[in-house]
Ligand SMILES: [Zn+2]
């Protein structure tokens with residue numbers, strides 16, 4: 371069965387289906403799947419394709435990003451002004 375990629379719309383004979391949160395998606399490449407489904411790191415904005423780290427509802431690609439972000443945003447959850455350090 372041929373199906374169209376949900377991201378780029380290409381009609382490829384080796385598309386695959388990914389189920390996430392009870393919805394299913396069709397992709398032709400992992401690149402499209404990652405672009406569509408992978409969360410982005412709250413610190414460096416890269417796509418999280420590994421396990422990642424979740425801190426206070428935010429996702430980070432690695433421990434370094436989580437730590438740097440946590441250090442600079444001690445009052446997590448509050449929209450405080452960060453101009454004065
Ligand atoms: Zn695609």
Ligand SMILES: [Zn+2]
Pocket residue numbers: 411412413414415416430431432435
């Ligand atoms: Zn990161």
